[in-house]
């Protein structure tokens with residue numbers, strides 16, 4: 001936010017007695033005091049404007065991070081459970097499952113400083129001093145392998161730090177580039193016929209139980225709930241074209257897996273009943289790896305999401321899996337084969 005907007009917001013909040021070019025005076029409130037303005041005016045810009053005096057080193061940052069941040073983000077920024085990951089992921093942005101971190105994704109260091117200072121630790125925002133924020137920012141750079149362990153960050157050297165993905169963001173130039181070049185973007189009746197090629201239900205972003213706590217809009221009444229439930233039931237559960245595409249992808253699995261009527265175990269277990277089953281527990285299959293059995297015992301259950309992760313790169317999920325398969329690189333193939341498995345096992 002620019003200074004101008006901050007001031008405008010504050011003016012709005014406390015009312016205004018003075019004259020201004022922006023609006024007629026209302027006769028209410030009083031001018032904001034310099035202290036009030038300062039408390040609001042904490043944004044830091046990519047060019048360093050807004051940074052307070054101060055400094056902090058990687059060594060200063062480590063214990064602060066351990067005490068105030070690691071419980072959620074992990075000692076090395078690797079994250080605990082599903083809290084955000086803060087380090088690593090370099091070179092994954094163009095992969096099927098990009099890992100977006102400060103190091104791999106964020107274009108400006110000022111965003112790190114500003115965000116941490118403004119919003120973290122979660123639940124105790126704005127409790128960090130400027131020096132503490134410099135220290136933590138230095139430590140986060142260190143966790144991302146961007147500085148050495150003797151690095152100290154200050155207002156003076158702040159803009160010298162180059163973030164790896166700084167060039168990855170650029171202004172929207174589509175009017176000049178191929179997509180819209182010499183063509184006015186179409187705004188009405190652009191496609192004669194609209195065909196539905198996939199349904200959100202298949203990729204399971206839309207919960208089919210409208211009363212589920214994950215449901216986007218809880219129906220207001222029982223009547224509405226009933227109506228929505230019938231609609232959901234009436235909608236085809238899977239998209240035939242997608243299932244067909246998935247059948248093709250499944251050719252890559254067929255040497256080792258069978259699915260459907262009378263499927264038997266082959267090199268790999270048959271995949272009937274796979275959805276909702278703990279990993280490594282197909283009855284009668286004796287050749288599971290230790291790691292797969294352990295993953296199941298530790299709570300890994302197969303659903304769309306876990307299957308997508310596993311099938312994208314089996315070894316990165318189950319380290320010493322016996323499934324000798326490199327993984328499906330294309331997101332479309334993943335979605336399709338999972339839809340196929342779903343259709344075959346339901």
Ligand code: HEC
Pocket residue numbers: 065068069070071072073083084085086100101102112115116120121122123136
């Ligand atoms: C209680 C858990 C918790 C603690 C402790 C915590 N955070 Fe966070 N952090 C979060 C959550 C939740 C988000 C995501 C917030 C959102 O998206 O609105 C987040 C987001 C972030 C992000 C942005 C990540 C991204 O890629 O979007 C950074 C950077 C960050 N935290 C740094 C810190 C630092 C530094 C500390 C310690 C001073 C800290 N956090 C302490 C829970 C925590």
Ligand code: HEC
Pocket residue numbers: 249250252253254255256257267268269271274278279280281282287288289290291292293302307311318320321322323324325328337
């Ligand atoms: C070269 C043989 C081979 C190929 C190809 C293969 N798999 Fe596997 N798969 C296995 C083996 C062996 C296991 C057991 C792995 C273990 O125990 O670590 C397995 C395990 C699995 C599991 C976990 C089963 C369970 O009960 O926990 C799923 C799901 C799976 N494969 C799906 C697929 C899909 C889908 C494909 C194709 C995209 C595929 N596999 C390709 C051999 C293969």
